[in-house]
Amino acid sequence: MTRMNVEEQEKAKTKMKLNGSLMLIEALKAEGVEVIFGYPGGAVLPLYDELYKAGVFHVLTRHEQGAIHAAEGYARISGKPGVVIATSGPGATNLVTGLTDAMMDSLPLVVFTGQVATSVIGSDAFQEADVVGITMPITKHNYQVRDISELPRIIKEAFHIATTGRPGPVLIDIPKDITTAEGEFDYDQDVHLPGYQPTTQPNHWQIRRLVEAVSQSKRPVILAGAGVLHANAADELRQYAEQQRIPVVHTLLGLGGFPADHPLFLGMAGMHGTYTANMALYECDLLINIGARFDDRVTGNLNDFAPKATVAHIDIDPAEIGKNVPTKIPIVSDAKAALQELIAQQGKPADTAAWLVQLDEWKRRFPLYYEPEAGTIKPQKLIEMIYEMTNGEAIVTTDVGQHQMWAAQYYKFNRPHRWVTSGGLGTMGFGLPAAIGAQLADRSATVVSIVGDGGFQMTFQELSVIQELQLPIKIVIVNNQALGMVRQWQELFYDQRYSHSLIPNQPDFVKLAEAYGMLGLRAKTEAEAADVLKQAFAINGPVLLDFHVRADENVYPMVAPGKGLHQMVGVKACEESSQ
Amino acid sequence: MTVNNRPGVLNRITGLFTKRHYNIESITVGHTEIEGISRMTFVVNVDDERTAEQIIKQLNKQIDVLKVNDITDQAIVARELALIKVSAPPSVRQEIYTLIEPFRASIVDVSKDSLVIQVTGEPDKVEALIELLRPYGIKEVARTGTTAFTRGAQKTAAHQKTAFII
Known part of the structure; x- marks a missing residue:
């Protein structure tokens, strides 16, 4: 067999004629999808028939909401996109909470919903819902497939969009007739999205400005969010914090990005953050936000937030920079790329000795605290x-x-x-x-x-x-x-x-x-x-x-709504020792 | 702003404005010289720079949005078309003809007791004509909203109160 023939055969394989359901299964295989979370129904019967024949690993949850939350858990741990299938109408509307959740927490999902046949769309057919309309504001992007020829391109784009830039859920609505229509399956194509070109590499001039700001700072702090985790940048974060001797606080979703037992770690910040983390944000002169979006549960009253600080913000989503907090040093970048660049610059470290002593003192005096009580469960x-x-x-x-x-x-x-x-x-x-x-x-x-x-x-x-x-x-x-x-x-x-x-x-x-x-x-x-x-x-x-457990137990410390982070209540000082 | 001319794209954009609590003053949509690409022009009233910046960033995040331009502070050509149906018994018609002439407006329909006047120009000019015609009794007004371009040669910025996004 000549080489030409082999190539042609390969090409033929990627260009085979398939029905929409098989296309979907082939595309999922090509994307390396290991598990699908889903729930069958009328509009996806042809698809489920092909899933049955192909022996794909599919987890039947007992409610579509369960399927999409399971896919979110899968995405969070694996870093890979979670894949969900639901039927039209109620199947799809049951996904709304999970889609919004994934959108807010930037989790990569590719969600397929069945739809009534194209011939009856718009006629209020049985189990018809305007799923594309409903999910437009709660997805990173969504599609309705109108012709079988579009299907491979759309699936390819969906995986690309869900997993790149700031991750998020992408939904593909597939009318029933498309799942049985036949077309040419060519998955070996490049994604061409001129309107979607995420910036992943930092601007060098802004990096240098940050290096300069760090070198002059006396009380810097890093606020690390889930962006560090999405970028797999935990090692770089630790390396950078250690190189520059900068303490780190986490958002709720950032936890684990920096080791909790590390001496530079101050705990979680925000409404129920630790005393030290919140006071560090209040007292700092340089705040380096890496992959967090200054959520109101983290900042408290914005007028009292980091009042003494120059703010630097590294985020892959430019719209998050300057949205809630005025930012002096904006860096649109993947967290890993920015941290690598910062480490490589080997800037003059901040003189944080006195600041770290102060923080350690707070950590020692105001740790998380609860009253032990053995007769019940605290x-x-x-x-x-x-x-x-x-x-x-x-x-x-x-x-x-x-x-x-x-x-x-x-x-x-x-x-x-x-x-x-x-x-x-x-x-x-x-x-x-x-x-x-x-x-x-x-x-x-x-x-x-x-x-x-x-x-x-x-x-x-x-x-x-x-x-x-x-x-x-x-x-x-x-x-x-x-x-x-x-x-x-x-x-x-x-x-x-x-x-x-x-x-x-x-x-x-x-x-x-x-x-x-x-x-x-x-x-x-x-x-x-x-x-x-x-x-x-x-x-x-x-x-x-x-x-x-004790039913009347409250979560403390607490920053009451409308208050600044420094106005926490429920903080108890351990016995005075330094004075 | 240029967008992919795909189903639902207008819904996507207006939905974004609703979700983020921005009020659209006017919006125009039409084809561009490139097939499959449409141009949208928005007039949006904003309180500060930061809001304008946020709107543009959010629009840019849409996959189907290709390019967003804030032309508020640029030299622009902005045009709007309005159709104004005004009560016009024969006794006042001559007066109305004279009145609309400096506006280069034209009469596009005449009936027994009313006229339909078509005017094109910057929103201020359209506004001025409507005000002048008001005493005669305006029956109906239809305005297209503003569509705009930046001028070929940019001079010093002309100050506008409203933000144009094309």
């Missing part, structure tokens, strides 16, 4: 126990609320890509399905899903999937018989009028676990908690743990 203590039980190495997923903040405060992440939480959107019900995706992305990891009794009941149907796949996830319900964070705000700001936030008659979660064929364990005291944790982590399978 939620903070529970997180510490889980941390110890897992040697700080677990993947932790959470819902939203008090338990999430305690997990962020007391589980010390020393490694990147171990923390899966819903940050920007604050989605209850996120933690359990996200744990499924996280575990599938890292089969050997210990996965702990820490959820509240409220959020758990929004997506607990996914217990079925955990049991079916025998994923060894430990589900920890921090059960305070309340919507704890709502209750806390009502206690502090609404004169203790607990409007619809107390739920004394929660179901028996242990029996619920048993109903799903899963082991359920309960604890009401610290001693029992230690016991059941030991039992649970000795088992290589799923376990649900129901911890009845």
Whole structure:
């Protein structure tokens, strides 16, 4: 056979005639997709028929919201795009929360929704919804396929857009007739998007300005967000902070980007941040934001935010720079590229000796604090126990609320890509399905899903999937018989009028676990908690743990809404020692 | 602003304005000299530089947006077309003819008791003519909104109150 023939055959292979469903499957193979999260329905029947024949690994969640949160968990841990399939109409509208969540937290997803046939689009057909219209503001981009010839190009573009620049969800709406129509499948094509050219390399002049600013600074601080994790730049962050002796604070989503046990680490900043992290942001003279978007939960009142600081901001999304905080040194870049450039410059380090002494003093005097109480379970203590039980190495997923903040405060992440939480959107019900995706992305990891009794009941149907796949996830319900964070705000700001936030008659979660064929364990005291944790982590399978914790515990420190970061309440000083 | 002429692209852009709470004063859309590419011109009232910058950055993030230009502070040619239906019994017609002449407006429809006047020009000029015609009794006004270009030669910036984004 001549070389020409081989090439022609190769070409023929990439240019075969396929129906839309097979095209989709071939494209997913070409993209290296290992798992699809989805739920079938009328409009995607032809696609599911081909999935069946092709033997693709597909996880049937019990609700489309579960599928998309699982895909988010998968994306967060693997760094690869999560892939979701849902049917038209209600299947697609059930994805709305997850799409918004992924958009806010910059998670790469490629989502396929079925649609009614092109001939009936616009006629209010059965299970028809204007999914492209609905999801336009909550996706990075979306498409409706109008002709089979467009399908390979659209899928290729979708993966490109979802995973490059600032990652995000991309949705492809596929009418039923397109899934059966035949066309030429050519996936070996270049992506041509003149309107989408993300800047990934830093501007050298701005880098030099930052180097200069650092050398003159006395009280610099780095605010590191999830951008560091998306760019896989944890090593570079540590190297840079050590080279320049600059302390680091994290946003909620950034946790793990810098080792929690590092002497330069000050903790999480923001509404429930540590005293030292928040005071560092308030007192600093140079604030270097790397991959965070100055969310209001991080900044508090903007008028009081970093009032003494020159602000530098490294972000891959130019629209985030200067959006909330006036920025003197804007650097549009991938975090890794910018950090590498900064390290290579080997600028004169800041003279931070006195600043670091001050910060250490704060760390020592104002650590995170709670009143121990052995007869009950203090939620903070529970997180510490889980941390110890897992040697700080677990993947932790959470819902939203008090338990999430305690997990962020007391589980010390020393490694990147171990923390899966819903940050920007604050989605209850996120933690359990996200744990499924996280575990599938890292089969050997210990996965702990820490959820509240409220959020758990929004997506607990996914217990079925955990049991079916025998994923060894430990589900920890921090059960305070309340919507704890709502209750806390009502206690502090609404004169203790607990409007619809107390739920004394929660179901028996242990029996619920048993109903799903899963082991359920309960604890009401610290001693029992230690016991059941030991039992649970000795088992290589799923376990649900129901911890009845102190119901009236609040998350502190707290920056009340409208206040500056320096106006935290609930800070307790450890015994005076220096004076 | 130039965009890919794809289904839903107008929806994408106006949706973005709604989502971020920016009010569109006017918007015009039409084909360009290149097939598949359309030009959109927006007039947006903004409070400060930062808002204008933010709008442009957000528009640039749209995949179908190819190029955004803020021409607020540039020398531009801005034009709008308006159709004005005005009450015009025969007794006042001559007066109206004289009145619209300096505006280079033209009569495009005549009926028993009304006239339709077409005027083209900068929004201020259109506004002025409408005000002059108001005493006669305006029945209907249809305005296209502003479309604009930067001038071939840029001189010192002329100051405008509103932001033009093309």
